[in-house]
Amino acid sequence: MAAGEPRDLGSYYFRFLPQRTFQCLSTQETTSRLRQWSMLGRVAAQAFGFDQTFQAYRKDDFVMAFFKDPNVIPNLKLLSDSSGQWITLGFASGRLRKI
Numbered sequence: 001m002a003a004g005e006p007r008d009l010g011s012y013y014f015r016f017l018p019q020r021t022f023q024c025l026s027t028q029e030t031t032s033r034l035r036q037w038s039m040l041g042r043v044a045a046q047a048f049g050f051d052q053t054f055q056a057y058r059k060d061d062f063v064m065a066f067f068k069d070p071n072v073i074p075n076l077k078l079l080s081d082s083s084g085q086w087i088t089l090g091f092a093s094g095r096l097r098k099i
Contacts, residue, residue: 012065013051016075020047044077044086 022045024030034040048071054062066072067089076089 012062012069014048014066014069014071015050016071017047017049018075022047042079042084044079046075046077048072048076 025034025043025045031040034043048066050062050066073090074088077086078089078092079085080087080092
């Protein structure tokens with residue numbers, strides 16, 4: 001499904017918010033602690049918005065919809081275990097299918 005196309009009733013629509021920053025990750029105290037635990041550069045935060053009110057009883061639907069959403073797949077960054085490089089969920093999913 002292409003971005004902007006109507007979705008089934010009851011399904012979530014997610015949008016990537018690349019302009020959203022997380023200043024808490026760049027404070028001197030945070031970077032010092034991340035460095036202390038060898039995690040500096042290995043932690044990232046990304047923001048995604050969604051179009052419905054979150055309902056706790058639908059949490060499983062929410063999570064499944066998030067990881068299958070066409071706006072999430074090409075944008076969600078993961079740290080590769082094998083290379084230590086940042087990759088996207090779409091790249092990781094493609095690699096998993098090839099194995």
